[in-house]
Amino acid sequence: MLLRILFLTIAGDLFDCVDMYKQPAFDHPLLKNHTLQLKPSSLPKGMKLAKSKPVSFYGFNDTCPLGTVLVQRAHKQDLNDSQLLRNQFRAQVIADDRSTEGGHYALLQTLRYQYYGAYAKMATYKLPDLHSGQSSSNAIILFGDAPTDGLNAIAVGWQVSTIIYDTSYPRFFTFWTDSKTGNWWVTYNDQLPLGYFPKELLPNLDPNANFVQMGGEVISSSKVPSPPMGSGHPSNEGRNKAAYFIQVQFVDQSNNLFVLDPSSFTPRADIKNYYSVADAHFEDHKDKYVFAYGGAGGFK
Ligand SMILES: *[C@@H]1O[C@H](CO)[C@@H](O)[C@H](O)[C@H]1NC(C)=O
Ligand SMILES: *[C@@H]1O[C@H](CO)[C@@H](O)[C@H](O)[C@H]1NC(C)=O
Numbered sequence: 001m002l003l004r005i006l007f008l009t010i011a012g013d014l015f016d017c018v019d020m021y022k023q024p025a026f027d028h029p030l031l032k033n034h035t036l037q038l039k040p041s042s043l044p045k046g047m048k049l050a051k052s053k054p055v056s057f058y059g060f061n062d063t064c065p066l067g068t069v070l071v072q073r074a075h076k077q078d079l080n081d082s083q084l085l086r087n088q089f090r091a092q093v094i095a096d097d098r099s100t101e102g103g104h105y106a107l108l109q110t111l112r113y114q115y116y117g118a119y120a121k122m123a124t125y126k127l128p129d130l131h132s133g134q135s136s137s138n139a140i141i142l143f144g145d146a147p148t149d150g151l152n153a154i155a156v157g158w159q160v161s162t163i164i165y166d167t168s169y170p171r172f173f174t175f176w177t178d179s180k181t182g183n184w185w186v187t188y189n190d191q192l193p194l195g196y197f198p199k200e201l202l203p204n205l206d207p208n209a210n211f212v213q214m215g216g217e218v219i220s221s222s223k224v225p226s227p228p229m230g231s232g233h234p235s236n237e238g239r240n241k242a243a244y245f246i247q248v249q250f251v252d253q254s255n256n257l258f259v260l261d262p263s264s265f266t267p268r269a270d271i272k273n274y275y276s277v278a279d280a281h282f283e284d285h286k287d288k289y290v291f292a293y294g295g296a297g298g299f300k
């Protein structure tokens with residue numbers, strides 16, 4: 001199974017600004033003939049992109065020169081480069097097998113349908129110290145069926161680290177397939193296109209995803225208590241105490257955003273006493289679909 005994740009974290013990592021046409025992604029054999037798409041050719045209806053890049057993006061003030069992209073340094077000790085940026089912001093793309101040991105989740109899964117995108121605003125919280133090797137994240141994950149070899153999945157979300165903010169901060173993601181190119185675009189806060197997942201790498205997400213998951217996931221070794229998820233409060237404490245997603249929406253074939261009703265979602269949590277997902281419902285017109293998730297952790 002193939003999983004590609006764009007996780008944004010605040011972590012003091014190191015970056016290089018690399019010529020966009022020479023970025024390491026193009027070393028992938030399936031991207032040999034890929035033409036770099038500079039901006040989306042279509043957007044979900046009602047969405048508008050900002051005219052220019054914001055000056056600051058989550059404390060990330062320095063941006064790469066025009067024509068270059070940020071590439072995270074693989075090794076932190078590798079410090080010797082003039083084009084190096086040190087910042088609080090981290091964008092990470094992981095190509096990995098998802099059958100992680102010690103992974104736990106509390107999320108909502110949609111019924112099967114043709115999803116051409118997904119949209120949500122998620123609150124992200126500072127958490128107490130995590131042990132090394134642990135992570136706690138929230139994400140939107142799109143899955144495409146494969147006839148024989150399982151699933152393709154792509155995800156965007158936030159991996160929460162200890163050094164983020166003192167208060168919750170809601171962040172948007174929109175995720176949709178570009179009707180001309182078939183690439184899966186990701187924008188942040190409705191305005192900033194972060195980039196795309198090339199369709200060549202995601203044959204089973206062509207032309208659409210088959211189901212979507214949204215919620216929290218932690219990873220922890222069995223030797224230490226598992227970390228908190230969301231805000232560290234269980235979902236039954238409700239929105240604002242527990243972490244939450246609001247404005248949960250999906251994109252149809254005609255690029256329209258739509259809302260699913262609560263019966264279209266299945267709550268899934270592997271260790272319910274530790275991490276839960278609940279309270280999924282419509283609210284007012286503005287927040288549309290809302291659900292809470294999370295837990296204190298402590299599973300061993
Ligand atoms: C790239 O294009 C060439 C020529 O059309 C073709 O033979 C090759 O299979 C393509 N490679 C990929 C990875 O699509
Ligand atoms: C980014 O710029 C703002 C405003 O100038 C400043 O307050 C903030 O500390 C800067 N962030 C970093 C990480 O340098």
Ligand SMILES: *[C@@H]1O[C@H](CO)[C@@H](O)[C@H](O)[C@H]1NC(C)=O
Nearest residue numbers: 077078079080081082083084
């Ligand atoms: C660091 O860069 C300088 C100047 O380019 C070079 O002389 C030096 O060998 C580099 N050091 C390492 C450890 O790569």
